[in-house]
Amino acid sequence: MKGETFIGVMDVAEEDTWTHLDGSSIANNDFWSTFWIDADLSLNQPNGGPTQNCAVINRRSHSLPNKTQDKSCTYRRKEMLCYKKVNCLKWNSTSDQLYREHCYWFTNKPSSMTSWTIVDAMNKCRDDGGYLAPLIDDQNYQFIKDDVLSTVFSLKSTRAWLGTHSIMGSPTNWNNDPAFVTLLSWSSFAEKCVVIDSNQMQSWIPCNTNSSTLAGAVCFKQGLGGDVPLISPEPITCEPEISSINVNSTTVEELKRILFIDPEHTNDNGNCLNWTSTTDTKYRHHCYWFTNKPFSMTSWTIVDAMNQCRYDGGYLAPIIDSLNYKFIKDAVLSAIEKHPNGDIPLIGVNFTSVEDIKNILSVDPKKTNAYKLKRISVYEDRPVAKAIGSVGVAVLISVIIFIIVLDCQRMQQCISKKKTKKSKKRKHNKVGTSDQN
Structure with missing residues (x-):
C-alpha cells in the first residue's frame, strides 16, 4: 500500500468504542491493539477525538507501516481495503x-x-x-x-x-x-x-x-466444505457433469486414458497453449475447441454460446493477450476454415479408439431434451405435470367420443325419418291405386 488505506471500522456511535461499519461490536474492543503508540505522547493514536471517527492503515513508508490511526471519514484517499461477504x-x-x-x-x-x-x-x-x-x-x-x-x-x-x-x-x-x-x-x-x-x-x-x-x-x-475465502479467487474450474450417465468405473478410466492430452507434448499446431503472459507474468495452460450452433436451436446469442460451452465442460474463450488471441486465430479457427465440413483432426487422441469413444458416448436422440422439446412446447418431468397431461388427454378423448355418439344418434334419427317418409309414400300410392280401380 503506497498510501494510507481505509478499513471498515468506526467509533461514530460512542467515542473510542470501535465497531464494524454495520454497528456490530469488535470482541473486547480489541481494535485498540492496532493503533500506533509513540514515545512522544502527542503523536499517540487515536488522537482525533469526535472529528476523526474512521481508521486507516499507515502508508508503507511509515516507520510503523502495520499500525493504524484515526482519520476523518471525509478524508480523501483512493486506497481502501475491501472484502466480500459470503x-x-x-x-x-x-x-x-x-x-x-x-x-x-x-x-x-x-x-x-x-x-x-x-x-x-x-x-x-x-x-x-x-x-x-x-x-x-x-x-x-x-x-x-x-x-x-x-x-x-x-x-x-x-x-x-x-x-x-x-x-x-x-x-x-x-x-x-x-x-x-x-x-x-x-x-x-x-x-x-x-x-x-x-x-x-x-x-x-x-x-x-x-x-x-x-x-x-x-x-x-x-461450497468447498470449509472456509470460503473472502477475497475473490481465480475463476474456478468445473469438470463436465457425467453423474446422469450410467457409466461404470472401468469405462471412465478407459475414457481418461484415451482422451488424455499431455501438456508437455502440445505445441502451436495443437489446440492447447502453454504460455506466460508478458502483461501479468502469469503462467497459463488453456485448451480450446470450436463448437457449432446445435441444429435444434433457433437462437445463437452470446448467452446461448456461453451455455453451450458450459454444457461442453468449459467456458467461452477469453482474449487475455496478443499471444493467445493469435493462437486462437491461427491454430483453432484456421482449422475450421481448412475443414469446412467439421472434420477437424483431434489432438492427443488415440485414433484407433475413436470408434470405442463413439460407442461409449453415443446417446439415443429420442432421449435428449432437444427431441422432447420438438414434440412439446416445454419439457416437464414432474409427476404432477404428467398427471395433469394424462387427465387432459382423457378429457379430450371423452369429449370427442361424446360428440361422435351425438352425431350417431342424429344420423340414426335422420335415417329413421327417411324410412318413415318412404313408408308413408308407399301407403299413399297403394291407396290411390285402389281408388282408381
Whole structure:
C-alpha cells in the first residue's frame, strides 16, 4: 500500500468504542491493539477525538507501516481495503432429495461499465470466481432474500439479477440446475429474467434490460466444505457433469486414458497453449475447441454460446493477450476454415479408439431434451405435470367420443325419418291405386 488505506471500522456511535461499519461490536474492543503508540505522547493514536471517527492503515513508508490511526471519514484517499461477504447454505432439497452446499455473495456493477444486462452480470460473477445464482427451490430462494440481500438493500436502493429466466412461462436456471421454486410470480410466455428490488419484490424483466436502477447481482459457487475465502479467487474450474450417465468405473478410466492430452507434448499446431503472459507474468495452460450452433436451436446469442460451452465442460474463450488471441486465430479457427465440413483432426487422441469413444458416448436422440422439446412446447418431468397431461388427454378423448355418439344418434334419427317418409309414400300410392280401380 503506497498510501494510507481505509478499513471498515468506526467509533461514530460512542467515542473510542470501535465497531464494524454495520454497528456490530469488535470482541473486547480489541481494535485498540492496532493503533500506533509513540514515545512522544502527542503523536499517540487515536488522537482525533469526535472529528476523526474512521481508521486507516499507515502508508508503507511509515516507520510503523502495520499500525493504524484515526482519520476523518471525509478524508480523501483512493486506497481502501475491501472484502466480500459470503453466505453459505447447506440443505437437502425436498423436491429432488439432493444435498447441496452453495455460497452466495452480492456483487455491484463496476463503475467502469456502462452496461449491466444479464450477460454483464454473468461475466462479473465469473470474474469473481462463481456463477449467477440459480433459484432451485423455495428454501434457497428465501435464504438469498433474507440472508444475502436484506443487509445490502438496507444500505442501498437498487435491483439485482438472479440466474433464473423463463421459457414459455416456466422458470429455468441458466446453469441447468433444476427449478422447483414456487414462490416466483407468474411469467409471460416471452423469455424474461428474474430481478429482486430493494423492497424484496421479485419481478420478470427482459434479459437485455440496461437500467440505472439495476446495478447488482447475486453470485454463487459450490461450497468447498470449509472456509470460503473472502477475497475473490481465480475463476474456478468445473469438470463436465457425467453423474446422469450410467457409466461404470472401468469405462471412465478407459475414457481418461484415451482422451488424455499431455501438456508437455502440445505445441502451436495443437489446440492447447502453454504460455506466460508478458502483461501479468502469469503462467497459463488453456485448451480450446470450436463448437457449432446445435441444429435444434433457433437462437445463437452470446448467452446461448456461453451455455453451450458450459454444457461442453468449459467456458467461452477469453482474449487475455496478443499471444493467445493469435493462437486462437491461427491454430483453432484456421482449422475450421481448412475443414469446412467439421472434420477437424483431434489432438492427443488415440485414433484407433475413436470408434470405442463413439460407442461409449453415443446417446439415443429420442432421449435428449432437444427431441422432447420438438414434440412439446416445454419439457416437464414432474409427476404432477404428467398427471395433469394424462387427465387432459382423457378429457379430450371423452369429449370427442361424446360428440361422435351425438352425431350417431342424429344420423340414426335422420335415417329413421327417411324410412318413415318412404313408408308413408308407399301407403299413399297403394291407396290411390285402389281408388282408381
